[in-house]
Amino acid sequence: MAAHSGSKTVIYAALAGNFLIAATKFVAAFFTGSSAMLSEGVHSLVDTGNGGLLLFGMHRAARPADRTHPFGHGRELYFWSFIVALLVFALGAGVSFYEGVIHILEPEPIRNVSVTYIVLGLSMLFEGFSWFVALKEFRITKGRLGYIEAVRLSKDPSVFTVLFEDSAALLGLGIAFAGIVASQIFEMPELDGVASIGIAVILGLTAIFLARESKGLLMGEAALPEMQEAILGIAQADPAIRGANGVITVHLGPNQIVAALSLEFEDHASAPDIEACVIRLETTVRTELPEVVALFVKPQTPATWQERRAALAD
Known part of the structure; x- marks a missing residue:
């Protein structure tokens, strides 16, 4: 639960920041005619919607198990995280690329460029704060792992999704700034469109x-x-138990794991002894590892376990 609490703090910070940034960028784009600024406005608007989708996914994933979903609804968060990635690509990258091409084919000089610089500065400030909150939370969850390795191993996409979106936003702001400055220095408004395409690539x-x-x-x-x-x-x-051969696990959500144990019981263990042992295991695992929502036990010899694992590897 603490992890989800931290994730929500990150998302709320990103939501507030992105909403304010998007509104500011759209107003600036209207007064200046900057393609890169419009692309950045769309980017921030998409990020705002994505934060809402992540919160919705977390809410849906927290629902208890029912008859049709006996292990709960944890994977809903993964589904909505995938939708967020699609929206970043389709709306954020797609609109930015389109705007860039249009402004290269039909270039227009940027008006009121000083307004653009003010908005970029404020956006970097707001975005930087959101990025810092996400980075701080991610550092807590990653432990001693490297950043890329921690993302690859993470089972909670909510924090690293916001972190990567904010990182892309800061890079996009840098590209927008470079494109606007270059278009002014070289008097080539096409470079503003090139910046939009650069944002689309990011x-x-x-x-x-x-x-x-x-x-x-x-x-x-x-x-x-x-x-x-x-x-x-x-x-x-x-x-x-004479020996624990191995365990197969799968994540149904960030804090929902299903585990299947392969065990070799003592030869003298009777059926009631084995049943009592399984109950003890379930109770102990539930107490010490609350993330394990279901535990299945299969009596097997080590040789049989190795044969099954070898078959899976093939």
Whole structure:
């Protein structure tokens, strides 16, 4: 629950910042005629909508299990994260690219350029604050892992989605600033359109990366090795179990894991002994590892387990 609380703080900060930035950029684009500024306004508007979709996904994912979804609705967050990536690509990158091409084919000088610089400065300030909040939360969740590795292993897309969107926004602002300055220095308004295309490329690459990560989560990723080792350790400590062969896990949500244990029980263990052991395992795992929402146990010899794992690897 603490992770979700932190995620919501990041998203609320991004929502407030992006809404104010989008309104400011659209007003500036209207008064200046800047293509890059209009592209940045669309970008911030898309980011605002994306924050709302992530909050909606978190709300839907928190619903309890029911008859049609016996393991809960955790993957709804992954679905809406994938939709966010598509929107960044289709709306953010698509509109920016279109605006860039139009302003290259039909260039118009930027009016009231001083207004543009003021808006860019304010946008960088607001966006920087949102980015700092997201980075601070991500540093807490990533631990000792590197940034890229932490994103690849993360099971909660809400924080790194906002972080990457804000990073793309800051890069886009830098490109917009460079394009506007260059168009003024060289008296080539086409460069403003080129900046819009540059923004589109940044957004497109960001969207592809986010879509790739969300796709992996939607398909079902295994729990981190530390979690798997903790489950095996609990099983191995039970006196009725001779050996814990292995465990298969899958994330249904950031804090929802289904685990299947392969165990070899002691030869003298009777059916009631095995049943009591399974109950003990479920109780201990539920207490020590509340993320595990379902635990399945399969009695197997080590040889049988290895054969099944080898078949899966092939």
